[in-house]
Amino acid sequence: MLDKDLKLAMMRKMLLIRHLEKAWGDAYLNGEIEGIPPALSTGQEAVSVGACMALEDGDFVFTTHRGQAPQVAMGLDPKKILAELYCRRTGYNKGKSYHVTDFSRGVIGMGGIVAGQVPVAGGMALAHKLKGTDRVSLCFFGDGASNEGALHETANLAAIWSLPLILLCENNGYCISLPVSREINTAHISDRAVGYGMAGEWVDGNDPIAVYETVSRAVKTARSGNGPSFIEAITARLSGHLVHDPQRYRPRDEIEAAWEQCPIKGFGNRLKNEGLITAEGIAKMEAEVLGEVEAAVRFAKESPPPEPEEAFEDLWA
Amino acid sequence: MIDRRLFRSEGKLSPAQLEWPSVREAIKEAMQEEMRRDPGVFQMGEDIAWASPFGVTAGLVKEFGPERIRDTPCSEVAVLGAAIGSALGGMRAIMELQFGDFMSVAIDQLTHQAAMLRYLTGGQVRVPIVIRLPCGGWQGAGSQHSQSMYSWFAHAPGIKVVLPATAMDAKGLMKSAIRDDNPVLFFEHKALYRTRWPVTDEYKDKDFLIPFGKSAVRREGKDITVVATLVMVHYALEAASRLEEEKISLEVVDPRTLVPLDKESILGSVRKTGRLLVVDEAYLPCGIQSEIIALVSENNYRDLKAAPRRLGNPGVPVPFEPSLEEVVLPTTEKIVNAARAMMRS
Numbered sequence: 001m002l003d004k005d006l007k008l009a010m011m012r013k014m015l016l017i018r019h020l021e022k023a024w025g026d027a028y029l030n031g032e033i034e035g036i037p038p039a040l041s042t043g044q045e046a047v048s049v050g051a052c053m054a055l056e057d058g059d060f061v062f063t064t065h066r067g068q069a070p071q072v073a074m075g076l077d078p079k080k081i082l083a084e085l086y087c088r089r090t091g092y093n094k095g096k097s098y099h100v101t102d103f104s105r106g107v108i109g110m111g112g113i114v115a116g117q118v119p120v121a122g123g124m125a126l127a128h129k130l131k132g133t134d135r136v137s138l139c140f141f142g143d144g145a146s147n148e149g150a151l152h153e154t155a156n157l158a159a160i161w162s163l164p165l166i167l168l169c170e171n172n173g174y175c176i177s178l179p180v181s182r183e184i185n186t187a188h189i190s191d192r193a194v195g196y197g198m199a200g201e202w203v204d205g206n207d208p209i210a211v212y213e214t215v216s217r218a219v220k221t222a223r224s225g226n227g228p229s230f231i232e233a234i235t236a237r238l239s240g241h242l243v244h245d246p247q248r249y250r251p252r253d254e255i256e257a258a259w260e261q262c263p264i265k266g267f268g269n270r271l272k273n274e275g276l277i278t279a280e281g282i283a284k285m286e287a288e289v290l291g292e293v294e295a296a297v298r299f300a301k302e303s304p305p306p307e308p309e310e311a312f313e314d315l316w317a
Numbered sequence: 318m319i320d321r322r323l324f325r326s327e328g329k330l331s332p333a334q335l336e337w338p339s340v341r342e343a344i345k346e347a348m349q350e351e352m353r354r355d356p357g358v359f360q361m362g363e364d365i366a367w368a369s370p371f372g373v374t375a376g377l378v379k380e381f382g383p384e385r386i387r388d389t390p391c392s393e394v395a396v397l398g399a400a401i402g403s404a405l406g407g408m409r410a411i412m413e414l415q416f417g418d419f420m421s422v423a424i425d426q427l428t429h430q431a432a433m434l435r436y437l438t439g440g441q442v443r444v445p446i447v448i449r450l451p452c453g454g455w456q457g458a459g460s461q462h463s464q465s466m467y468s469w470f471a472h473a474p475g476i477k478v479v480l481p482a483t484a485m486d487a488k489g490l491m492k493s494a495i496r497d498d499n500p501v502l503f504f505e506h507k508a509l510y511r512t513r514w515p516v517t518d519e520y521k522d523k524d525f526l527i528p529f530g531k532s533a534v535r536r537e538g539k540d541i542t543v544v545a546t547l548v549m550v551h552y553a554l555e556a557a558s559r560l561e562e563e564k565i566s567l568e569v570v571d572p573r574t575l576v577p578l579d580k581e582s583i584l585g586s587v588r589k590t591g592r593l594l595v596v597d598e599a600y601l602p603c604g605i606q607s608e609i610i611a612l613v614s615e616n617n618y619r620d621l622k623a624a625p626r627r628l629g630n631p632g633v634p635v636p637f638e639p640s641l642e643e644v645v646l647p648t649t650e651k652i653v654n655a656a657r658a659m660m661r662s
Contacts, residue, residue, distance in 0.1 A: 119398015
């Protein structure tokens with residue numbers, strides 16, 4: 001049984017992800033930021049929160065282009081996340097990338113190339129193994145990335161070398177406009193684990209506790225030297241692929257039904273039913289989170305953009 | 318002068334021949350010394366432990382064991398990713414591609430991940446990896462095993478490109494490559510692996526490092542600067558000897574690394590000779606030859622007495638048939654003819 005504090009922390013992180021991303025999306029829609037539109041994790045918060053809270057210091061996560069949820073879940077500073085997304089030099093990557101990274105906290109932002117992060121995550125697991133530590137590497141990727149060769153090669157390599165790697169597939173139902181039913185011919189993406197010779201299972205990705213428990217088992221396996229795991233977290237993308245995407249390819253009633261399954265609403269109700277928090281308690285928590293996001297937005301807006309010469313910095317070590 | 322029968326046994330070598338190290342031995346010694354010095358250095362590649370394709374890693378598994386001399390499946394993407402990720406985690410991976418041409422299979426991991434990660438993270442990470450790429454023609458190995466693909470990667474930001482032409486360079490440059498904190502492509506010409514070269518005492522020094530971005534003037538001359546790498550260095554030297562009696566004097570400059578490029582030494586040499594000929598096995602269109610000519614044209618235009626010239630693969634796959642390889646790739650004869658034509662113009 002998970003304790004109350006952990007569950008409430010999960011709730012808070014899910015709210016923080018939702019509101020931080022909403023602020024980011026709004027900044028784009030209001031014309032405050034330019035460039036490639038935000039990729040929101042709306043509806044997928046439980047996956048990142050459940051997975052990242054199962055990790056410890058020294059573990060690494062590798063994120064996708066839809067990467068803000070794990071950043072927040074790993075405890076990164078919302079100010080520096082939003083500053084990065086506003087392309088400010090005070091951001092984590094000095095305004096140089098959409099893919100927020102904080103190496104010191106074990107968060108490597110990758111995702112400009114679908115599945116490009118997966119082999120690198122495998123390499124981090126190899127480093128852990130070669131150095132004789134019990135740390136793990138957890139790689140997020142989507143249902144779309146599950147069809148890339150990079151994933152298959154890495155899964156096989158991790159299995160034969162028994163690497164402490166957790167392959168966490170976030171199946172959000174769509175690869176941009178392509179529904180999973182048209183991109184994959186198996187009942188579950190996790191069924192592929194058999195072919196790699198590793199443990200595989202699927203989990204309800206809208207339930208942070210189920211994700212936490214499943215990932216915790218995989219972490220335990222990896223830490224004890226018993227190799228990689230493949231987890232498919234089934235969830236739903238509630239926003240468009242990018243924030244400006246009107247999702248004309250998607251039936252309206254399907255989107256409405258998905259909102260009914262919103263993980264934040266569902267988890268909030270559960271916590272209330274369990275008597276762990278009241279409706280007022282959630283409202284108070286949400287107000288605090290909104291305050292934190294507002295402060296982060298202010299910090300981002302007030303931060304300076306990079307200086308011209310910074311375009312030429314940080315290429316070489 | 319160069320070895321065109323790499324797939325055949327070398328035969329028995331005389332004690333005199335064995336006195337000098339081969340390029341292959343030099344690379345191996347460099348890796349061996351660095352692995353002894355730094356426990357974070359390890360190697361990955363197909364068949365490197367027990368059936369080293371060209372013998373470069375032969376026997377290393379006995380000293381370092383299969384964890385550090387790591388045989389891999391045919392998974393260039395995952396293995397290069399493993400090199401990158403392990404580098405983020407504090408290791409230094411050396412990855413062998415059985416043929417350098419296979420780099421194309423994993424190009425995303427190289428150009429987008431290894432090469433860009435430091436920049437994209439605002440300098441938070443380092444990616445110290447060495448990728449070893451057996452390259453070049455002259456073995457009848459076919460179009461997908463005979464290319465000289467460094468122009469592809471010198472074109473992309475964030476990748477160092479190294480081309481050793483002698484045993485001395487192979488060792489000193491490899492040791493520098495392993496200690497470098499950036500991704501390094503180390504191109505090893507197959508026709509040079511078994512060739513043997515005199516070395517100085519420095520060669521035996523455990524810290525013998527040849528810095529990147531320093532060219533070697535292989536021969537001084539006054540009429541034409543010939544910029545050449547790998548096998549072409551030796552063809553250019555042969556051409557220079559032949560042209561001596563015609564009183565045409567070639568200066569042969571081997572840049573040794575394309576990224577970083579020792580621009581000053583090339584510009585300085587052309588300032589002296591007034592003529593530039595660039596010779597390389599690389600494909601000519603958008604190739605490294607053009608880059609060097611552009612460098613000189615932009616900076617030394619007034620020094621030029623003749624139009625710069627370039628020799629290279631004009632843009633066909635390297636043929637499988639050995640005599641056609643000679644048709645497509647630069648040869649000593651072609652260098653001689655080009656030099657004569659430049660002196661007439």
